[in-house]
Amino acid sequence: xxxxxxxxxxxxxxxxxxxxxxxxxxxxxxxxxxxxxxxxxxxxxxxxxxxxxxxxxxxxxxxxxxxxxxxxxxxxxxxxxxxxxxxxxxxxxxxxxxxxxxxxxxxxxxxxxxxxxxxxxxxxxxxxxxxxxxxxxxxxxxxxxxxxxxxxxxxxxxxxxxxxxxxxxxxxxxxxxxxxxxxxxxxxxxxxxxxxxxxxxxxxxxxxxxxxxxxxxxxxxxxxxxxxxxxxxxxxxxxxxxxxxxxxxxxxxxxxxxxxxxxxxxxxxxxxxxxxxxxxxxxxxxxxxxxxxxxxxxxxxxxxxxxxxxxxxxxxxxxxx
Amino acid sequence: xxxxxxxxxxxxxxxxxxxxxxxxxxxxxxxxxxxxxxxxxxxxxxxxxxxxxxxxxxxxxxxxxxxxxxxxxxxxxxxxxxxxxxxxxxxxxxxxxxxxxxxxxxxxxxxxxxxxxxxxxxxxxxxxxxxxxxxxxxxxxxxxxxxxxxxxxxxxxxxxxxxxxxxxxxxxxxxxxxxxxxxxxxxxxxxxxxxxxxxxxxxxxxxxxxxxxxxxxxxxxxxxxxxxxxxxxxxxxxxxxxxxxxxxxxxxxxxxxxxxxxxxxxxxxxxxxxxxxxxxxxxxxxxxxxxxxxxxxxxxxxxxxxxxxxxxxxxxxxxxxxxxxxxxxxxxxxxxxxxxxxxxxxxxxxxxxxxxxxxxxxx
Numbered sequence: 069x070x071x072x073x074x075x076x077x078x079x080x081x082x083x084x085x086x087x088x089x090x091x092x093x094x095x096x097x098x099x100x101x102x103x104x105x106x107x108x109x110x111x112x113x114x115x116x117x118x119x120x121x122x123x124x125x126x127x128x129x130x131x132x133x134x135x136x137x138x139x140x141x142x143x144x145x146x147x148x149x150x151x152x153x154x155x156x157x158x159x160x161x162x163x164x165x166x167x168x169x170x171x172x173x174x175x176x177x178x179x180x181x182x183x184x185x186x187x188x189x190x191x192x193x194x195x196x197x198x199x200x201x202x203x204x205x206x207x208x209x210x211x212x213x214x215x216x217x218x219x220x221x222x223x224x225x226x227x228x229x230x231x232x233x234x235x236x237x238x239x240x241x242x243x244x245x246x247x248x249x250x251x252x253x254x255x256x257x258x259x260x261x262x263x264x265x266x267x268x269x270x271x272x273x274x275x276x277x278x279x280x281x282x283x284x285x286x287x288x289x290x291x292x293x294x295x296x297x298x299x300x301x302x303x304x305x306x307x308x309x310x311x312x313x314x315x316x317x318x319x320x321x322x323x324x325x326x327x328x329x330x331x332x333x334x335x336x337x338x339x340x341x342x343x344x345x346x347x348x349x350x351x352x353x354x355x356x357x358x359x360x361x362x363x364x365x366x367x368x369x370x371x372x373x374x375x376x377x378x379x380x381x382x383x384x385x386x387x388x389x
Numbered sequence: 390x391x392x393x394x395x396x397x398x399x400x401x402x403x404x405x406x407x408x409x410x411x412x413x414x415x416x417x418x419x420x421x422x423x424x425x426x427x428x429x430x431x432x433x434x435x436x437x438x439x440x441x442x443x444x445x446x447x448x449x450x451x452x453x454x455x456x457x458x459x460x461x462x463x464x465x466x467x468x469x470x471x472x473x474x475x476x477x478x479x480x481x482x483x484x485x486x487x488x489x490x491x492x493x494x495x496x497x498x499x500x501x502x503x504x505x506x507x508x509x510x511x512x513x514x515x516x517x518x519x520x521x522x523x524x525x526x527x528x529x530x531x532x533x534x535x536x537x538x539x540x541x542x543x544x545x546x547x548x549x550x551x552x553x554x555x556x557x558x559x560x561x562x563x564x565x566x567x568x569x570x571x572x573x574x575x576x577x578x579x580x581x582x583x584x585x586x587x588x589x590x591x592x593x594x595x596x597x598x599x600x601x602x603x604x605x606x607x608x609x610x611x612x613x614x615x616x617x618x619x620x621x622x623x624x625x626x627x628x629x630x631x632x633x634x635x636x637x638x639x640x641x642x643x644x645x646x647x648x649x650x651x652x653x654x655x656x657x658x659x660x661x662x663x664x665x666x667x668x669x670x671x672x673x674x675x676x677x678x679x680x681x682x683x684x685x686x687x688x689x690x691x692x693x694x695x696x697x698x699x700x701x702x703x704x705x706x707x708x709x710x711x712x713x714x715x716x717x718x719x720x721x722x723x724x725x726x727x728x729x730x731x732x733x734x735x736x737x738x739x740x741x742x743x744x745x746x747x748x749x750x751x752x
Contacts, residue, residue: 150732159469159530161732163678164724171720178715179421185715308534315531358542361535368527
């Protein structure tokens with residue numbers, strides 16, 4: 069593999085890792101606050117549809133982004149209602165949200181555009197275009213470093229940079245602010261937070277809300293930056309890969325970045341090479357597809373560093389009376 | 390003491406949830422500019438008014454009975470088996486291998502063999518998540534989700550690279566031999582003068598599904614193992630104190646659950662397609678969740694809920710054929726049923742409980 073090919077693979081790694089990273093961080097806020105969320109997939113899908121639909125109707129991608137975030141937030145509120153207010157089963161609520169999004173997006177797409185459950189292709193201002201960082205063209209001539217800066221780091225859509233900036237921001241918010249401390253506490257020992265006079269319900273709703281915003285951006289990125297428009301089931305299991313990455317990262321922001329880059333790389337390789345011939349044997353493309361899930365099961369099994377979720381995760385909080 | 394009467398819990402709560410789901414579905418249909426009453430009439434007409442419609446309804450119901458029972462058995466042990474889809478895929482592999490490589494003399498021996506094979510394959514696919522939950526504490530929901538994806542990749546590999554006949558394009562196995570052909574309802578119930586269930590895929594597996602309902606009822610409420618599963622589901626610590634091994638119950642409950650999910654593939658693979666195709670499960674593994682929730686994890690409830698979903702599936706296909714309403718409407722209804730009977734259960738239950746308590750105080 070020569071240098072140019074390597075750059076291309078890494079470049080597509082970044083593109084493919086971005087939605088995973090956003091969704092993974094979304095899950096991080098929610099699960100750190102003790103709300104399991106297997107509805108990441110559904111929220112991304114809803115956001116992907118509404119961002120593409122509104123962007124194609126108004127011709128303005130920022131309106132699309134806003135609509136995507138709103139759609140994802142609406143599902144977040146539903147999840148909050150079910151799992152915080154009515155103390156229902158968070159996993160079942162997540163499953164319901166995934167199906168709701170899968171069904172409604174196609175239903176509405178068919179009603180609005182009559183194109184077999186897709187939106188029209190987005191053009192011009194309807195998409196997030198690539199951003200050329202300052203000095204990228206001038207630096208392109210420098211060997212090795214030049215192309216890395218010009219092709220790998222520069223030239224992505226704004227949402228990619230947002231996603232990568234979210235990592236230090238999340239770390240700072242979680243581990244260096246009072247809000248973050250309370251958020252983590254509410255996922256470990258909500259009764260202690262309650263005793264301290266802080267609202268468990270309020271904190272959990274905030275966490276679920278942040279999760280909605282980030283899933284919204286992830287979905288909008290899929291439909292308006294990575295691809296040009298919405299197609300049926302376009303998230304294709306990314307929400308679950310993000311969930312896997314979250315477990316892989318053991319609910320920590322920096323490790324989430326590494327896990328998402330790894331899973332993004334696996335996707336990029338699977339996209340480019342199909343079956344990989346290693347001489348002695350051939351690695352089938354299906355194995356590459358399944359690898360994130362296999363790795364997650366191995367991590368969950370605790371053979372390579374045990375993943376322990378937040379202690380109060382999945383448990384609705386009941387105030388003592 | 391502070392409880393609703395049993396019938397209200399078993400019948401009223403699911404019924405109200407169902408009505409709420411139906412109202413919201415009607416609103417969705419109105420939202421996309423169609424008439425919900427006309428749509429409902431069309432669904433009834435297509436699914437229940439002709440014997441061929443019933444043939445499809447019962448065919449889908451067969452799938453949902455198996456996957457619903459699978460989820461229900463796991464629910465009794467307070468395990469959420471979300472992996473019915475993957476277990477059914479691998480069960481389909483078991484059916485295909487049994488049908489393709491063993492020369493069966495006739496269909497009922499073949500059905501017996503394929504059932505055993507499907508159950509073993511499905512159970513084995515549930516074994517690893519079960520073991521990891523029991524021994525290593527990995528959350529069974531996450532592992533079974535992962536195993537769904539791994540199953541899809543594995544099946545894709547096996548169909549494309551190993552079982553696809555020479556020169557065939559689509560990823561599917563060769564057609565099963567004639568001896569494994571299961572009698573359809575058309576074969577069984579048609580007379581020379583009156584053809585019944587014409588062209589419908591419902592087949593003898595439906596009766597196997599009914600047997601499975603009876604089996605699960607006997608297992609859960611009439612055997613020692615069932616008692617242990619229920620005790621474990623109600624309180625793990627109490628079960629442990631009574632000498633019930635959590636490891637054993639977790640693994641056994643998941644094995645039974647996986648076996649039931651695997652047997653679902655008999656209907657689609659052996660009964661209908663007569664070869665193993667890529668998407669043989671048709672999402673039935675997930676509908677099992679809705680069916681088990683609505684049926685309150687009781688075999689009779691599962692049977693009724695499966696029939697309802699069978700009707701919705703066939704009716705939805707009719708709608709897609711005759712109107713502008715896409716099949717995805719069924720996915721929405723399914724989501725609403727899961728939402729109201731599963732996640733928002735307390736929203737329906739709390740006011741009802743208050744109502745009953747208020748009435749009792751007066752009396």
